[in-house]
Amino acid sequence: MARVLLMQGNQAVVEGAIAAGVRFYGGYPITPSTEIAEGMAKRLPQVGGKFMQTEDEIAGIAAVTGASLGGVIAMTATSGPGFSLKQEMLGFACSAEIPCLVVDVQRVGPSTGQPTSPSQGDVMQTRWGTHGDHWIIALSPASVPECFDLTRRAVALSETYRCPVILLMDEVVGHLRERIDLPDNYDDLPVVRRKVPAGAPEDYLAYQAKDGSLVAPMAPFGSGYRWHVTGLVHDETGFPKGTPAATVAQQDRLRKKLTDHLDDIVTVEEYRLDDAELAIVAFGGAARTAYDAIDLARAKGIRAGLFRPVTIWPFAEKEIRALAAKVRGILVHELNCGQYVREVERAVQGRVPVLAYSKYDNESATPEDLLAEIENAMKGGAGK
């Protein structure tokens, strides 16, 4: 039996997390993500999980990594300023390969910005926020049902690839209320868990994958496999080793464990794109405008379609190149001063014009706003 509910995006994240097997949450309240903390505080103990409101944003993600080391699927949620504070711990989780889910419900920045207004200004921070070269997965939901689905998917990717995964939301989707059909209970939904070692503890190396996947099994602390975690450069033993060769080996493996699996990790959605001359690239809340704008354009005889990256990072490079080969122009619409468009331009390499409709006035575009940009683009205008 399914339940038909009217639910907010942030609440759907809570339900998705419970369904995904999340059993620990550590975090700090911050607009516009607070409903996730409130929801987890209520739901987690009902399923035997634990919620902590920590003393600050850093402690939230720190406790999450600790719980994950204990073998429990763990998450935190935050918004702009809090996302900035979590960056160092995110790098630790990348380096030490500690699975965890970090939800960032974006708000207008920089600094306190506009806490209750929509923005997609954290796109590049999501990719490059922590110091040093690193690789990251980020997913962006565009609807309430997708908040549920992508929270589960984010956890599954995190557990599969033993890395932090960011669910990059925005205020539009976080506070949007719409219909969602949820199962009465989540027992039939599969929960993806990290690989754990099966061999003798004395043979266990916490960073050596023996199946060729580049992702080593991860033993929960207390399960009989004693190992060492460090954010220092380390080798397959997990102990510090700062030689040039060890440094390159670690970096290459951390990159390749994701880039060797782009077909699994990267997903995109297309809408009315088959015969499109103009592709709108938009994600999250901005994509919501695009569906309607494209319908309006089609009604006027303009062949426009939507290319929606669901996986924001790693970048859908192959898919964008294929898109550039079949349309006559690309219009990137995002709620910031123009971040993702730079990646699109890089991938398209000038094959077709890439225009930007960058909106950063604390409000979403209306379909009519975007339609005007589409018409402008079709006339060969420069876009905004």
Added chain:
Amino acid sequence: MKEALVEKYFRPGRLPHIWCPGCGNGIVTAAMVQAIDREGLAKDDVALISGIGCSSRVSGYLDFNTANTVHGRALAIATGLKMARPSLTVLVASGDGDCSAIGGNHLIHAARRNIDLTLIVFNNNIYGMTGGQYSPLTPQGSRATTAPYQTIEPAFDITALARAAGATFTARATTYHTPLLTDLIAKAIRHKGFSIVEAVTACPTNYGRQNKMGNPGQMMEWQKDHAVMKAKWDTMTEDERAGKFPIGLLSERTDAVEYTAAYDEIIRRAQA
């Protein structure tokens, strides 16, 4: 005896350690290991979480479930681990700068929650790894590379800070008083709730040299001469206490509910 403990608890191939000649961190480490041995804990059931700094390297040397984490965050990470696995004995090793400056917020909140972690503060009064900058536990009037004209900041009494924040077990010893240090760490492990043991340890290289404390032996003599057992301390006048500090079990309370046990009650309530 000591050799057997090294054989049993130190990871093969991870020594020599990074600590300077004359550093007291090895003495604190030995006391930790002896306390764990005395408590009869299985290595699989012990986790040791550390932050960043000289003393935080201890986690890599010992054969438990270990993590050398992020500067200041050891207690916060250990909190999550303890919530996930309450059956684990979770020790936290942290330097004075690590746990009282950059990690100071986590210290007071771990103490306030009374979560069953045992924090061992390696207090060498200085940031050793970065070469001798002052910490919140550097005595006022000391010299440091970032205080070439002496420090003007009063130092924390970190056990008093933890006690005021709600810590239910606070203790202090020095590397001169090693049987006491071992005994206090063992008691802290046994205590159900947040416990802190301040281990006063010498950094001859980066504190002693700048402050003309003499050689490592003389720095331990200083510990002997300035530490006073708590029972005697309680009988001393303010004048007699000047320049000295108490060692021993400073406080223990058993009236507060431990945090993970309190959360189990939340789960029961939510599921009722």
